[in-house]
Every structure is written in C-alpha cells, then in structure tokens.
Amino acid sequence: MTELWTVEIDSSVCVGSGLCASSAPECFTLETSGRARPPQAPVEAADEVLEAAENCPAAAITLRKVAGGEEVFAP
Template identity: 45%
Template sequence: MGDRWHVEVDRGVCIGSGMCVTSAPEGFRLDSARQSHPQESEVDASEDMLAAAEGCPVEAITLTLLGSGESVYPPED
C-alpha cells in the first residue's frame, strides 16, 4: 500500500467492542474505560488497520491520507 494514514477514534461513539484490537492489535488499545485509542496517530497503510476500521460496529474509526486529508475510511459518498 505505501501510503501513510492519520488514524482517529471518536471516543464519543466508541462502545468498547474491542474489534479493532482483535483486527489490528499493533494499531489499537483499550483504556481502563474500554475506549479505543490508536497506538500511533500516523501509521503506514495496512490491511489490518483498514479491517479494524471496517469492522468497527459503530464506525468510530476514521482513516485519512496524510497530506491530502482524503478519506480512506469511511469512504466518501
């Protein structure tokens, strides 16, 4: 994939399902309140990180291309 992404979790939406940690354990962690946090805000594009965003049951994870800010997930309509 070669791109770099900015990762954000909307903790007001996050329900703490842990799906992101299961899909990308190197990319996310849950805090003591079971709220997801990205391990790093800027990451290399990867299938695991995309799977984590796609698998979030409440779409709390957003991925954007660094530099351009173009949405990777959720896709723009």
C-alpha cells in the first residue's frame, strides 16, 4: 500500500516562484495570481513532492500523512 500525503500551502507567504510546480508538476499548479495551489486530493508520497516542499523559498508548503495526520515536512 502506498503512503498518501496531504499538501497544504500557506498562500499568505507563497511568493509564486514556481519551483514547486516545476519540481512536481503533477502535484502543484500556479493560479492566475501566480500563487501555488495544492492538489484537492491526497497525493502519493514521492521524492519530488518532498523536494518541492524542502526547496520552497517562502517555506509555504506543509506535507502530512493522511493516516494519522503526522507531519512529513513543515517549514
């Protein structure tokens, strides 16, 4: 069974650099305002999603395990 993560983006600190969307385009998209938008549904745990969160210049991305809500990555 594959682990699932929820992706949260703090839009009040997102600067719209687009690094997350370029690192994990299947997970992140950019809104017309330029801010990142997380997926509506949980995503499969993947290195590229974790890398996107770790490399966010605004530290706006939090990842949590669906099962139990434990933080995988938090700024």
